[in-house]
Amino acid sequence: MTAPVVASTRAELAAVLAASRAAGHQVGLVPTMGALHEGHASLMRVARKHVGDGAVVVSIFVNPLQFGAGEDLDRYPRTLEADLELCEREGVDVVFAPTVEEMYPGGAGADMTTVEPGAVADVLEGASRPGHFRGVLTVVAKLFGLVRPDVAVFGQKDYQQLALITRMAADLCLGIDIVGAETQREPDGLALSSRNRYLSGAERLAATTLSRALRAAQARAAYGLPAARWAAMSVLKSEPSVEIDYLALRAADLGELPDYPEPGTLGRVLVAARVGTTRLIDNLEIVLGKA
């Protein structure tokens, strides 16, 4: 195994990527905020599949722009050494780990250009975390500009984020192939997340309620939205330590659905909830219909 080249400045990144480009190799980007786990490793493998012997670049940057006041920016885990080991194990070629000053050299004040997402950013996560997706799209656009990847891989666990980034790439004609990779789960169903490490033992057990609720909705989806919603809500409400933020059943593009869509319509059930002080999100595909 060869250790990845670590670039912490934009100039270093440009220098290492120039060689790849000169050799005509494809570049695949996996943007992350670090605290890497198996879920991220699976994104790296998807990127590798896409670029073959090209360069897989992982960015590690806790982006202050996407955290609201009172959110977990300060306590967000920063584990660079372990992250680099995981990247090495996965055969990553380049890790870009800039400082905040390097990413936002002029500061991130009101005069900075940001990316304004479309209306899909106003619901679900966007309604609970105002400004979050502006911060996400802005940093992702900057990473795209710095890395100029052929393909970029994001997890389906952040389904709304994936939808908005896919839309940004299309609407702004960025010419980057956006790939959504399957959510990775613990054997008991809990979706892998860097935030799982905040959970105490009891909270960790309670956290499985989210994926159980999603599966309950999935199992009832053929009977229409009301039945699926009721099934998921019953599971969520059975665990008093889970504070529900939202449970939503939406079309695959996150638009609204009628209660009884055409049989076979693909949708998504999405949940956000607080377990103790930790806010978790998860989602699953559902196949809707009328039994």
Ligand code: PAF
């Ligand atoms: O999903 C994440 O880890 C972040 O939102 C991302 C895409 C790296 C942007 O900071």
